[in-house]
Amino acid sequence: xxxxxxxxxxxxxxxxxxxxxxxxxxxxxxxxxxxxxxxxxxxxxxxxxxxxxxxxxxxxxxxxxxxxxxxxxxxxxxxxxxxxxxxxxxxxxxxxxxxxxxxxxxxxxxxxxxxxxxxxxxxxxxxxxxxxxxxxxxxxxxxxxxxxxxxxxxxxxxxxxxxxxxxxxxxxxxxxxxxxxxxxxxxxxxxxxxxxxxxxxxxxxxxxxxxxxxxxxxxxxxxxxxxxxxxxxxxxxxxxxxxxxxxxxxxxxxxxxxxxxxxxxxxxxxxxxxxxxxxxxxxxxxxxxxxxxxxxxxxxxxxxxxxxxxxxxxxxxxxxxxxxxxxxxxxxxxxxxxxxxxxxxxxxxxxxxxxxxxxxxxxxxxxxxxxxxxxxxxxxxxxxxxxxxxxxxxxxxxxxxxxxxxxxxxxxxxxxxxxxxxxxxxxx
Numbered sequence: 184x185x186x187x188x189x190x191x192x193x194x195x196x197x198x199x200x201x202x203x204x205x206x207x208x209x210x211x212x213x214x215x216x217x218x219x220x221x222x223x224x225x226x227x228x229x230x231x232x233x234x235x236x237x238x239x240x241x242x243x244x245x246x247x248x249x250x251x252x253x254x255x256x257x258x259x260x261x262x263x264x265x266x267x268x269x270x271x272x273x274x275x276x277x278x279x280x281x282x283x284x285x286x287x288x289x290x291x292x293x294x295x296x297x298x299x300x301x302x303x304x305x306x307x308x309x310x311x312x313x314x315x316x317x318x319x320x321x322x323x324x325x326x327x328x329x330x331x332x333x334x335x336x337x338x339x340x341x342x343x344x345x346x347x348x349x350x351x352x353x354x355x356x357x358x359x360x361x362x363x364x365x366x367x368x369x370x371x372x373x374x375x376x377x378x379x380x381x382x383x384x385x386x387x388x389x390x391x392x393x394x395x396x397x398x399x400x401x402x403x404x405x406x407x408x409x410x411x412x413x414x415x416x417x418x419x420x421x422x423x424x425x426x427x428x429x430x431x432x433x434x435x436x437x438x439x440x441x442x443x444x445x446x447x448x449x450x451x452x453x454x455x456x457x458x459x460x461x462x463x464x465x466x467x468x469x470x471x472x473x474x475x476x477x478x479x480x481x482x483x484x485x486x487x488x489x490x491x492x493x494x495x496x497x498x499x500x501x502x503x504x505x506x507x508x509x510x511x512x513x514x515x516x517x518x519x520x521x522x523x524x525x526x527x528x529x530x531x532x533x534x535x536x537x538x539x540x541x542x543x544x545x546x547x548x549x550x551x552x553x554x555x556x557x558x559x560x561x562x563x564x565x566x567x568x569x570x571x572x573x574x575x576x577x578x579x580x581x582x583x584x585x586x587x588x589x590x591x592x593x594x595x596x597x598x599x600x601x602x603x604x605x606x607x608x609x610x611x
Contacts, residue, residue: 234266246275
């Protein structure tokens with residue numbers, strides 16, 4: 184059917200309304216809307232959000248299809264309520280040319296589950312020595328506006344300055360993986376009490392904070408935009424807060440796992456908890472939650488990082504860094520931010536839809552639920568409670584830190600331009 188009536192959903196203002204979707208658009212919002220010729224979704228007790236937007240996703244294709252493909256990754260995105268995802272450039276080959284980003288863009292269009300916007304590499308091969316084809320990627324069919332060497336830091340200050348200057352011309356943004364490489368050589372986890380007791384190489388907070396401090400000053404000097412990927416420390420929060428108070432054009436993201444998990448979990452030596460940047464302390468977690476609530480941190484981004492079983496089923500030192508997150512992100516945000524009273528659902532919509540769409544320039548996404556807007560929508564049952572079972576994931580990988588953990592909330596329906604990609608918790 185081309186029409187869907189979402190009946191009795193709670194909107195962001197708290198009002199209970201019917202929402203009629205006709206084709207790719209929202210046709211009407213009101214009460215007692217007619218259901219004639221429409222498929223009806225009974226939404227009593229559920230919250231209707233604009234479709235979620237993830238500014239930081241690793242889809243692995245091309246080159247690491249053993250861990251994820253664009254198809255499986257977008258199916259995972261739809262399962263988690265996402266209608267748009269920005270795909271990081273650390274693929275094989277690296278997405279540092281117009282040809283590679285156009286391939287990723289085309290694969291996303293073909294999947295039909297979620298819009299995929301490629302992120303272009305800042306430097307050729309992510310090697311940090313020479314700028315990639317930033318202009319060509321922007322002018323390509325993919326229309327790249329976000330550039331990042333994520334997985335690696337653009338640690339050369341001159342290269343970072345030139346990148347900021349280049350993208351300023353067309354309103355682009357550099358998304359920085361803030362990690363001073365010399366300070367993290369041999370690092371295995373957060374540097375602190377736990378790392379000392381376990382005898383694992385420490386990853387100091389200053390390795391992140393020093394790069395953020397440098398880059399916000401560079402952005403101010405150039406008059407360009409910088410975005411901080413997966414901010415993880417209390418000190419980083421204070422630097423970003425200071426930069427914003429000066430009017431510097433900086434935005435920042437936090438991952439769900441950094442809002443919930445701490446370095447105490449590493450005592451298990453379970454490599455599922457090995458991630459970059461590492462899990463930090465309880466003090467850092469509290470600071471990140473408060474910063475997300477007050478707007479110092481602009482968005483939640485998953486840093487969905489799938490790995491095949493063998494890359495995690497090994498000793499800690501040899502294990503790959505990363506966690507899958509698309510299918511559990513909203514539940515973790517509900518537990519850490521909504522159920523604690525730090526954010527209401529309007530705040531969640533801002534941090535997980537409106538703001539990431541605005542930062543990345545995702546057209547048609549992050550729009551209000553009102554007549555005439557694109558029907559990119561997510562329906563959530565906040566009363567649901569259940570244990571995470573990775574066997575049911577749509578992602579090709581299972582490296583979740585939440586296996587067996589009870590989390591609140593469940594996405595029941597996702598609509599991409601009016602077409603259901605998820606119905607009653609099942610992929611269309």
